[in-house]
Amino acid sequence: MNEIFSKRIKSGRKLRAFSQQKLADLVGVSKQMISKYEKGLSIPSSSLLIKLAKSLNLDLDYFFSPSLVELGPVNFRKKSRLSIKRLDAIKEEIKQKLSNYLEVENILQIDNEFDIPVQKRKLNSLKEVSDLVLKIRKEWKIGLDPVHNITQLLEDQKIKVIEIEEEENLFDGLATLVDGRYAVIVVNKSFPIERKRFTLLHELGHLILDLPECSVEEEENFCNKFASEFLFPRVSVLREFGHQRENIALPELIEVQKKYGISIQAIVFRLVDCGILSKHRQTLFYKKINFDRNLKEHINQERFETNEFSHRFEQLVYRAYSQELISASKVASLLGSNINDVLAKEMV
Numbered sequence: 001m002n003e004i005f006s007k008r009i010k011s012g013r014k015l016r017a018f019s020q021q022k023l024a025d026l027v028g029v030s031k032q033m034i035s036k037y038e039k040g041l042s043i044p045s046s047s048l049l050i051k052l053a054k055s056l057n058l059d060l061d062y063f064f065s066p067s068l069v070e071l072g073p074v075n076f077r078k079k080s081r082l083s084i085k086r087l088d089a090i091k092e093e094i095k096q097k098l099s100n101y102l103e104v105e106n107i108l109q110i111d112n113e114f115d116i117p118v119q120k121r122k123l124n125s126l127k128e129v130s131d132l133v134l135k136i137r138k139e140w141k142i143g144l145d146p147v148h149n150i151t152q153l154l155e156d157q158k159i160k161v162i163e164i165e166e167e168e169n170l171f172d173g174l175a176t177l178v179d180g181r182y183a184v185i186v187v188n189k190s191f192p193i194e195r196k197r198f199t200l201l202h203e204l205g206h207l208i209l210d211l212p213e214c215s216v217e218e219e220e221n222f223c224n225k226f227a228s229e230f231l232f233p234r235v236s237v238l239r240e241f242g243h244q245r246e247n248i249a250l251p252e253l254i255e256v257q258k259k260y261g262i263s264i265q266a267i268v269f270r271l272v273d274c275g276i277l278s279k280h281r282q283t284l285f286y287k288k289i290n291f292d293r294n295l296k297e298h299i300n301q302e303r304f305e306t307n308e309f310s311h312r313f314e315q316l317v318y319r320a321y322s323q324e325l326i327s328a329s330k331v332a333s334l335l336g337s338n339i340n341d342v343l344a345k346e347m348v
Helices: 002-015 020-027 031-039 046-056 084-107 126-139 150-156 193-208 216-231 234-241 250-260 264-273 279-291 293-299 312-322 328-335 339-343
Strands: 159-164 171-178 182-188
Touching: 002 031, 002 046, 002 084, 020 031, 020 046, 084 159, 084 182, 084 312, 084 328, 126 216, 150 159, 150 193, 159 193, 171 193, 182 193, 193 216, 216 264, 234 250, 234 264, 250 264, 264 279, 279 293, 312 328, 328 339
Parallel strands: 159 182
Antiparallel strands: 171 182
């Protein structure tokens, strides 16, 4: 029990990005005492544990439940201004949300291991990405139609999607395989919907592509190509725009943005990649929007209307509750809601 307490106190502190001194000030003990708690050299009293829970905005259950996962090295694709404390907080948030998810799936006896050996896809060049995407779409039975909910699609493939609240310019996303078994993709919740969808698929590329030995920049190019092909496959690009064009009207781009959930700038990239527009026209396009603030704002508007979110975790929690496998208080703890709201839910 000492070991569980010590780990969870430290994890909770990192989750909130608190220093030992800040937590000590909040609960009214010394920094040295917080250090002793985290090292397992002392156990907080019941009253102090309540203060710790309140200061960290965590349920008491948190301190008695060991984490079901341990994160190994995580490759953050981030901006340099994201602090070490914030990185640690993001890691703890991933651990906590993933642990909750796995706990519910285990209670319901749901297979939750991502079959990475089957999903890993060998690539030798960028030219192979288009055919690979078509194969994956076929295996996942989604054909060539626009994908209206990328998050739901990924979760249907046993990939956990976690959204993190962060300033838009500080954190993009990450993909990792936890304990060698559980696939996780993390994305910035503050992103515009089209950027969020692209980022999810970019991170999917990092997760499932077996790339040749290459630089970080080349790896990013592979994953960008994968994401753009997945959102707007080449055959769909040709169907929507025909073949080589001198000009494309903005209303054409907007309608495709609404249909496929891909940004206008990414559509223009696809048009060049598919040989429909020239590089010269692309350069003129970027120059035009960079010198016209109103046009740039118009082009950057969100227009994809389908909700990019999955309710799977909440659904599983209530499934376990309706089968009397967990209590109402456990539901409230898992969902971060009020127990009275849980009790008020109708049962059929």
